[in-house]
Amino acid sequence: MAAEAKRVASANEPGRTPNTSTSNINTNAGTTNAANPTAQSAAHKEQNFQDAVSQVQPKLEQDPASITEEDAALLRSREVRAHGGSEKGGVAAMAQKQVARNQGATKA
Numbered sequence: 137m138a139a140e141a142k143r144v145a146s147a148n149e150p151g152r153t154p155n156t157s158t159s160n161i162n163t164n165a166g167t168t169n170a171a172n173p174t175a176q177s178a179a180h181k182e183q184n185f186q187d188a189v190s191q192v193q194p195k196l197e198q199d200p201a202s203i204t205e206e207d208a209a210l211l212r213s214r215e216v217r218a219h220g221g222s223e224k225g226g227v228a229a230m231a232q233k234q235v236a237r238n239q240g241a242t243k244a
Contacts, residue, residue: 178218181214181217181218182218184214184217184218185211185214185215185217185218185219187214188210188211188214189211189227191210192207192208192210192211192227192231193227195207196227196230196231196234200234200237200238201238201241203231203234203235203238204235205235207231207235208228208231208232208234208235211227211228211231212228212231212232214228215227215228
């Protein structure tokens with residue numbers, strides 16, 4: 137593990153050309169360039185968003201009254217991080233709309 141960290145650090149030194157034959161990691165989702173933290177970070181952000189969707193969407197479909205402000209905030213936060221903004225009519229927007237309905241129902 138330490139040797140791998142040294143190899144990566146060495147490959148990232150300014151003026152050094154990375155060895156592309158060993159810097160690619162094969163995953164089930166395709167090939168990710170380990171030397172490109174931006175691409176890796178984007179993939180992690182998208183995965184985090186999809187994880188939040190899979191956590192909240194069943195509640196939204198099966199028991200909308202159980203959607204909390206925290207659920208909606210989590211979805212919106214993860215969507216903004218992954219996509220740079222939230223989609224109109226997307227799952228985060230639907231969750232926020234449901235929270236507003238739920239709060240209106242409890243105030244009445």
